[in-house]
Amino acid sequence: MRSFLFPIVLLCLLVTPAKASQQQAAVAMPDTFSAAVAESILQRGGNAVDAAIAAQFALAVTLPEAGNIGGGGFMLIHRDGQQYFLDYREMAPGAATRDMYLDEQGEVIPDASIYGILASGVPGTVRGMWEAHQRHGTLEWAELVQPAVDLAEKGFPVPEPLARYARSYAKRMEGKDPAINFGRYFGSMEAGAVFRQPELAATLRRIRDEGADGFYRGKTAKLIADFMRSHRGLITEADLAAYEARWREPIAVDWRGYRIVSASPPSSGGIAVAQWLKIYDRALARLGEKPAHNSAEYVHLLAEAGKRVFADRAEYLGDPDFHQVPVSALLEGEYIARRSAELDLAGISPTPAIVPGLPESEETTHFSIVDRWGNAVSNTTTINLGFGSGVVVEGAGFLLNDEMDDFSAKPGVANFFGAMGGEANEIRPHKRMLSSMSPTIVMEGGDIRMVTGSPGGTTIITSVYQSILNVIEFGMDAQRAIDTPRFHHQLWPKDQIRYQPGLDSAVVNDLEGMGYQLNERGFGDLQVIVNRNGRLEAASQSSGRGDSRVFASEALPEAGQAPQPVGAETGG
Numbered sequence: 263m264r265s266f267l268f269p270i271v272l273l274c275l276l277v278t279p280a281k282a283s284q285q286q287a288a289v290a291m292p293d294t295f296s297a298a299v300a301e302s303i304l305q306r307g308g309n310a311v312d313a314a315i316a317a318q319f320a321l322a323v324t325l326p327e328a329g330n331i332g333g334g335g336f337m338l339i340h341r342d343g344q345q346y347f348l349d350y351r352e353m354a355p356g357a358a359t360r361d362m363y364l365d366e367q368g369e370v371i372p373d374a375s376i377y378g379i380l381a382s383g384v385p386g387t388v389r390g391m392w393e394a395h396q397r398h399g400t401l402e403w404a405e406l407v408q409p410a411v412d413l414a415e416k417g418f419p420v421p422e423p424l425a426r427y428a429r430s431y432a433k434r435m436e437g438k439d440p441a442i443n444f445g446r447y448f449g450s451m452e453a454g455a456v457f458r459q460p461e462l463a464a465t466l467r468r469i470r471d472e473g474a475d476g477f478y479r480g481k482t483a484k485l486i487a488d489f490m491r492s493h494r495g496l497i498t499e500a501d502l503a504a505y506e507a508r509w510r511e512p513i514a515v516d517w518r519g520y521r522i523v524s525a526s527p528p529s530s531g532g533i534a535v536a537q538w539l540k541i542y543d544r545a546l547a548r549l550g551e552k553p554a555h556n557s558a559e560y561v562h563l564l565a566e567a568g569k570r571v572f573a574d575r576a577e578y579l580g581d582p583d584f585h586q587v588p589v590s591a592l593l594e595g596e597y598i599a600r601r602s603a604e605l606d607l608a609g610i611s612p613t614p615a616i617v618p619g620l621p622e623s624e625e626t627t628h629f630s631i632v633d634r635w636g637n638a639v640s641n642t643t644t645i646n647l648g649f650g651s652g653v654v655v656e657g658a659g660f661l662l663n664d665e666m667d668d669f670s671a672k673p674g675v676a677n678f679f680g681a682m683g684g685e686a687n688e689i690r691p692h693k694r695m696l697s698s699m700s701p702t703i704v705m706e707g708g709d710i711r712m713v714t715g716s717p718g719g720t721t722i723i724t725s726v727y728q729s730i731l732n733v734i735e736f737g738m739d740a741q742r743a744i745d746t747p748r749f750h751h752q753l754w755p756k757d758q759i760r761y762q763p764g765l766d767s768a769v770v771n772d773l774e775g776m777g778y779q780l781n782e783r784g785f786g787d788l789q790v791i792v793n794r795n796g797r798l799e800a801a802s803q804s805s806g807r808g809d810s811r812v813f814a815s816e817a818l819p820e821a822g823q824a825p826q827p828v829g830a831e832t833g834g
């Protein structure tokens with residue numbers, strides 16, 4: 263009987279596109295250390311959120327240019343059919359003021375919001391991971407922090423690009439703000455040599471043993487506040503104790519039968535990606551046919567649409583706790599139709615005429631995870647530019663962010679990413695600065711179709727948007743979708759298109775002929791997981807040092823025996 267049934271069962275397994283969620287797990291991570299940590303947590307029975315928390319702490323050790331406990335980010339979770347969005351973005355210190363980066367003449371002081379002691383917002387990462395664990399974690403907190411403790415204590419072999427980057431950054435920081443002590447901590451990194459971080463290991467042990475209080479209260483908080491006081495910085499123990507991560511409604515829109523779920527304000531990313539997808543469809547209807555992928559017509563179409571998206575970003579988006587963001591108005595059908603009708607499909611719309619329509623080295627890092635139950639995490643985290651403010655908290659061993667540059671220091675003056683802003687994103691005490699981080703999940707029916715995200719300042723929006731088009735509109739597999747050249751236009755600087763190496767030179771010539779200025783410079787580090795007919799594909803952008811893996815799950819628990827959240831068990 264058994265020998266009779268076996269071939270039939272085997273045949274069924276081969277021809278039935280079983281739900282990926284029940285057979286496979288996948289991680290797409292920005293480095294190989296975090297990939298190993300995330301995989302091992304999933305193989306031990308942890309869910310996608312457990313793996314994300316462990317990976318976030320590991321990245322704080324092995325990817326110091328962007329992984330962090332001194333910064334913030336956004337985590338988008340798909341769990342048991344529901345989506346949850348966690349905002350752990352940094353907040354301005356209580357003593358911050360609107361004009362804190364202006365001199366007596368009202369001009370922006372160069373670099374003050376980018377390097378040194380005044381550049382940092384109050385970090386949100388540890389509180390964010392704690393909140394995620396309370397609500398969705400299933401393994402013990404200490405078990406998730408331990409891999410990072412080990413990596414900091416025992417060390418890890420430094421990848422060559424990191425060693426090169428750290429040494430050149432240390433050199434560039436010489437002679438800047440005296441609080442910048444980056445060189446002392448990271449300037450000795452040698453390719454292939456084991457790099458240990460004992461102060462960071464001690465901080466991570468406090469976080470492991472005391473939870474979020476191991477960072478926001480007690481010894482770590484005192485080290486941060488003392489260091490700030492001694493260098494005339496602004497972050498106080500009261501700021502740290504008051505920091506809150508927030509659960510918010512994600513942006514969720516229907517597009518071509520898919521559900522696009524992404525980051526809500528204080529990120530601009532979800533609204534921007536959703537607007538861009540919807541305007542694209544309306545414009546296609548006007549054109550009558552789809553332009554070829556990466557043709558001049560296609561690049562121009564996306565640039566025309568992008569002009570409107572970035573004009574709205576500059577005017578309307580900011581921290582929703584301080585400023586009313588007109589989310590539904592920006593995504594509403596008639597508004598999208600009106601914006602699409604404004605596109606000049608043949609020539610370039612004059613930049614100054616594009617006004618809002620209603621009455622990084624760009625570091626940051628992203629990872630995507632899908633577990634055996636079909637849960638997913640799309641997490642983007644940042645200390646803003648590479649190595650943040652360049653300031654390491656002495657005694658605590660971690661880099662602080664330079665996220666204050668994501669505020670608008672003065673209306674009409676661009677920040678590092680060339681992004682403009684006004685009142686919606688002006689500095690106020692305890693306010694969160696506007697972000698472009700766009701962790702996104704594309705749903706099809708109740709299942710995941712794609713998990714995507716990238717670093718890159720304002721180019722994040724472009725990378726995420728074009729990764730979705732490449733998979734859904736052009737049918738590319740995960741690797742091709744993220745390695746095919748992308749291009750970025752964000753309204754200002756006027757008529758400039760930045761593009762990745764590999765864009766056809768005839769297309770570049772055609773676009774220059776239309777009046778665009780083309781600028782070849784790579785961007786982004788997409789980490790995506792795609793579900794293609796029930797099989798998972800995971801891919802890391804080839805230009806980075808990412809590591810993506812799809813692996814068979816261990817024995818499946820019986821239905822209904824998926825682990826329960828720790829928070830639910832403890833009533834937390």
Ligand code: GLY
Nearest residue numbers: 646697698699719
């Ligand atoms: N720091 C980059 C961003 O949040 O957009």
